[in-house]
Amino acid sequence: xxxxxxxxxxxxxxxxxxxxxxxxxxxxxxxxxxxxxxxxxxxxxxxxxxxxxxxxxxxxxxxxxxxxxxxxxxxxxxxxxxxxxxxxxxxxxxxxxxxxxxxxxxxxxxxxxxxxxxxxxxxxxxxxxxxxxxxxxxxxxxxxxxxxxxxxxxxxxxxxxxxxxxxxxxxxxxxxxxxxxxxxxxxxxxxxxxxxxxxxxxxxxxxxxxxxxxxxxxxxxxxxxxxxxxxxxxxxxxxxxxxxxxxxxxxxxxxxxxxxxxxxxxxxxxxxxxxxxxxxxxxxxxxxxxxxxxxxxxxxxxxxxxxxxxxxxxxxxxxxxxxxxxxxxxxxxxxxxxxxxxxxxxxxxxxxx
Ligand code: ATP
Numbered sequence: 523x524x525x526x527x528x529x530x531x532x533x534x535x536x537x538x539x540x541x542x543x544x545x546x547x548x549x550x551x552x553x554x555x556x557x558x559x560x561x562x563x564x565x566x567x568x569x570x571x572x573x574x575x576x577x578x579x580x581x582x583x584x585x586x587x588x589x590x591x592x593x594x595x596x597x598x599x600x601x602x603x604x605x606x607x608x609x610x611x612x613x614x615x616x617x618x619x620x621x622x623x624x625x626x627x628x629x630x631x632x633x634x635x636x637x638x639x640x641x642x643x644x645x646x647x648x649x650x651x652x653x654x655x656x657x658x659x660x661x662x663x664x665x666x667x668x669x670x671x672x673x674x675x676x677x678x679x680x681x682x683x684x685x686x687x688x689x690x691x692x693x694x695x696x697x698x699x700x701x702x703x704x705x706x707x708x709x710x711x712x713x714x715x716x717x718x719x720x721x722x723x724x725x726x727x728x729x730x731x732x733x734x735x736x737x738x739x740x741x742x743x744x745x746x747x748x749x750x751x752x753x754x755x756x757x758x759x760x761x762x763x764x765x766x767x768x769x770x771x772x773x774x775x776x777x778x779x780x781x782x783x784x785x786x787x788x789x790x791x792x793x794x795x796x797x798x799x800x801x802x803x804x805x806x807x808x809x810x811x812x813x814x815x816x817x818x819x820x821x822x823x824x825x826x827x828x829x830x831x832x833x834x835x836x837x838x839x840x841x842x843x844x845x846x847x848x849x850x851x852x853x854x855x856x857x858x859x860x861x862x863x864x865x866x867x868x869x870x871x872x873x874x875x
Pocket of ligand 1: 550551592777778797799802803806810
């Protein structure tokens with residue numbers, strides 16, 4: 523149900539055969555990555571226009587968030603770079619979290635797959651991580667009771683746990699995955715994680731053809747780095763999801779490869795899997811652009827522009843596994859622009875036949 527509803531927005535902003543997509547470049551390497559996506563889309567004749575909004579960490583006023591939310595609601599879809607969260611006043615919420623909450627982007631989906639051309643400790647990893655994206659520790663409810671004593675509220679609700687669990691099982695069914703594993707710490711957080719786990723177990727009963735099990739977050743972290751092949755689909759509350767998606771992205775090549783998808787009932791936002799700003803590599807022509815280019819291909823698949831998505835994925839495959847045009851994060855010596863130029867020419871070659 524959730525999987526279907528997220529495709530409603532496919533048709534939200536389509537004018538004269540072209541799609542309008544909101545672009546939020548963000549901070550750090552975000553703006554560079556967006557310019558590469560535009561170059562590649564142009565090379566492939568992709569029928570997408572971008573409405574660009576500069577929502578970055580320099581804008582503290584609420585109007586900018588409002589503008590971005592309105593634009594995404596109108597277009598239904600966005601491509602997003604990460605926005606740096608500075609040490610502002612205590613009440614300043616992360617722009618990234620704010621957007622996810624306002625658009626109710628309840629599901630974060632990250633597919634981590636090994637690439638044969640990348641030298642990693644483990645080969646043939648294929649794990650989908652489905653993370654609750656709007657509650658838990660990210661409810662942004664913290665306060666200081668008396669000096670030296672703070673409370674941070676972790677909100678877990680049955681309705682949102684049900685929503686994400688159903689999403690995970692529907693995903694497993696649609697993509698023929700065999701097993702869903704719920705991750706928790708219900709032995710310590712008996713009420714909150716207990717509710718998440720019990721809700722997942724109840725929903726699992728509606729999907730008897732899909733195996734269901736559960737694992738405690740600490741054991742899961744250990745198993746993920748030592749024996750990742752035992753996992754298929756991981757179903758995660760918010761903070762554990764943040765940590766495990768980064769571990770899983772690291773296992774298959776780091777922050778420069780894997781994309782992340784955020785779905786609400788009516789909107790979808792595409793970004794990199796690890797949500798880094800990459801401030802330290804910005805402007806140096808060394809960042810790996812593939813995570814954002816993969817995110818742009820996710821976006822095209824969502825818009826049902828499958829032909830264009832496949833063309834871009836073919837080029838990414840050649841970069842990683844055939845020509846091995848690897849940037850320094852993958853142990854290579856190529857620049858960002860070497861990768862982009864190869865993809866641009868390859869996309870042109872594929873589409874001009
Ligand atoms: P700092 O650690 O000072 O915050 P940063 O802003 O670059 O630096 P993150 O954005 O959290 O940190 O990124 C984590 C690490 O991943 C950094 O070492 C960064 O250089 C690296 N990184 C992030 N994105 C990419 C990318 N696309 N290509 C290569 N390295 C990347």
